[in-house]
Amino acid sequence: MTPLAEIRGLHVDFPGSTGWQPAVRGVSLVLGREKLGLVGESGSGKSVTGRALMRLLPPSARIRAETLRVAGTDLLTATPEAMRRLRGARIGLILQDPKFSLNPVMPAGEQIAEAWRAHHRGSRREAREAALELLSQVLIRDPARVFAAYPHELSGGMGQRVMIAMMLAPGPDLLIADEPTSALDATVQAEILRLLDRLVSDRGMGLVLISHDLPLVSRFCDRIVVMYGGRVMEELRAADLHAARHPYTRGLLNCLPRLDAARQRLPVLARDPAWLEGP
């Protein structure tokens, strides 16, 4: 089976005051119809990698790769028109800052309905029905009110769920979800992950879940890629996360507060410069 997404040797740099600043340095990933977790500390390059898969990086960024292919399309040569088709229909990106990515002057529900209409044939009525249905699938208690609300009238978690509903509306083959549940309480989070899980297994969707929540990723995903400093440190089966070998991954696991036992001080990670070099 051909993979849904394939990245080989991806480098992304941003212009800095002293020349190019690397953000991603030689990342390779192959994704099938599975749930892949992308974890790593802040600034490690997770979002930039995810955005590269949609070619949604700022024009100032320099992108180089041997292979960058999604759903059969070569992103390195695709025309802007082909990219637009791909983005709307085949790949969805749930952004890390939900409020920022919603249109502030358009009711939330209209934005979902519009995303739905862009890829289904149907009337306005049907689009509205579909949007309301999606809102209830992401566990919005009062879909009719939230449909009509503007983004600033929504709570943080509601905005995040509107964004999820909008990305699910066209029925993508590949969903890149950047911290999709970071503002959600455990009950809603669990339900949304169940919904995503169903989409992966029923519709054969591929999912890249970007998150810094290691326990969550290990519970939910099939495979985990651990990034640090724009590089992949370790790749492991999600179920084996507790047995991770890399000192970076171990450090990440070790500094979490726990509910079952109080800890005076949380250990912080001692970073080894060698992690930025070598294989």
Added chain:
Amino acid sequence: MIEVRDLNVRFGKVHAVRGASFTVAEGESFGLVGESGSGKSTVLRALAGLVTGWTGSMSMAGCALGRRRDAAFHRAVQMVFQDPYGSLHPRQTVDRILSEPLIVHRIPDADQRIARALEEVALPRAVRFRFPHQLSGGQRQRVAVARALIAGPSVLLLDEPTSALDATVQAEVLNLLADLRAARRLTCILVSHNLAVVAHLCTRLAVMQQGEIVETLDEAALRGGRATHPHTKELIALSRDLDGTG
């Protein structure tokens, strides 16, 4: 230090906070948890003076809070917002964002203070002259925390301060907040959906559902799973499940 009595907030037809009451002692950290949309952020915003349509009474350090807040209030009470991108000015550099509270409150030694504030939240020096969109999500949140701390507040209202942060930075920020609390007798209200984070920082917490505080409990009861309200029980069970301790 902080007393909230029968707080009600309405946005048109939406009754977002319904009769919430709680008190927070000086130097205490108080947690606010509960389902999405239950009114947690609205409680913080009402305390900070950012919503208008409220009834009930709120006081801080013995003074009743009115509709308008003065400069002393804004220096003493700082808020970290849930949505760091929205709360940072997009056209200002980090340096400018951090200078502003110093200028407003006429605090000297801006240069040193900014350098120290960045260090405290573990941001590299290089970010000082960048714009918010040139930072990762976690870096932006750390700028928001640094901005809240820079004018030396006595009350911090924290809305999901670590949910955009990875484990290592979260540990650094939590340790920093614990240190500051000890050093400056900082009073905090922390909204978080992560019960382990709340238990780590807070001695007491309130659980909200549909605008109401349904239960108030202490850290030991939270850790021991001795909750009475079904919503609290559910949150605890799911949190343990994720911890792998369920």
